[in-house]
Amino acid sequence: MITLYGVYRSRATRPLWLLHETGTPFTHVPVIQAYRLPDPGAADAPLHTAAPDFLKINPQGQIPVMQEGALILTESLAISLYLARRHGGDFGPQDDAETAQMEQWALFAATSVEGPALEILQAPAGTMGEGIVTVAAEKLRRPLGRLNAHLAGRDWLVGNRFTVADINTAECLRYAQGHAALIAEFPEVDRWLKAAQARPAFQKMWAGRMAEPE
Numbered sequence: 001m002i003t004l005y006g007v008y009r010s011r012a013t014r015p016l017w018l019l020h021e022t023g024t025p026f027t028h029v030p031v032i033q034a035y036r037l038p039d040p041g042a043a044d045a046p047l048h049t050a051a052p053d054f055l056k057i058n059p060q061g062q063i064p065v066m067q068e069g070a071l072i073l074t075e076s077l078a079i080s081l082y083l084a085r086r087h088g089g090d091f092g093p094q095d096d097a098e099t100a101q102m103e104q105w106a107l108f109a110a111t112s113v114e115g116p117a118l119e120i121l122q123a124p125a126g127t128m129g130e131g132i133v134t135v136a137a138e139k140l141r142r143p144l145g146r147l148n149a150h151l152a153g154r155d156w157l158v159g160n161r162f163t164v165a166d167i168n169t170a171e172c173l174r175y176a177q178g179h180a181a182l183i184a185e186f187p188e189v190d191r192w193l194k195a196a197q198a199r200p201a202f203q204k205m206w207a208g209r210m211a212e213p214e
């Protein structure tokens with residue numbers, strides 16, 4: 001049995017979206033970030049990332065974590081790639097070339113997209129925040145140009161079907177979606193992102209996220 005640790009309001013959305021796509025049974029343990037709790041030490045605090053019981057599972061104190069049998073994985077994109085390969089059927093790779101392509105898009109998302117996209121999401125209001133957004137948007141323009149070129153004439157990133165590559169990349173880019181003007185500069189990316197987020201499994205994941213307190 002798969003156990004997925006981590007609330008929806010975290011990077012757990014990546015494996016959760018995939019698990020909703022595949023319909024694979026799993027146990028969800030909604031571990032919350034300790035910094036989001038007023039008093040993580042309180043006796044009635046929910047299971048959180050700094051709790052001794054959770055640190056035994058991930059000494060780094062971060063979510064998501066996936067456990068299946070003796071295997072424990074602690075990186076969201078690696079979890080999604082593993083679940084897709086092992087349980088995902090067509091959502092995962094069908095040969096070595098697709099494995100490499102799905103890994104490529106996960107690494108692209110992690111190294112070229114997620115950082116500046118998070119800077120956009122977390123930028124404070126005011127002049128300083130506007131400066132951060134301007135710089136982060138500029139950092140994203142080359143990777144988004146590359147993504148846009150790849151998506152021209154294609155619906156999805158790998159194998160002409162929706163796969164874990166779309167989930168991992170779309171979820172990292174989602175952090176920058178508040179910058180609508182930036183996304184609009186890349187119409188193929190805009191179209192692809194909207195199509196991915198229209199999928200019932202994304203909507204189910206999103207409903208889970210919205211049901212959690214902010």
Ligand SMILES: N[C@@H](CCC(=O)N[C@@H](CS)C(=O)NCC(=O)O)C(=O)O
Nearest residue numbers: 010011033049062063064074075076
């Ligand atoms: N690279 C990791 C990052 C994990 C991460 O930063 N998780 C956040 C929630 S999205 C967390 O657990 N934060 C709590 C903390 O760092 O104390 C991954 O993608 O799994």
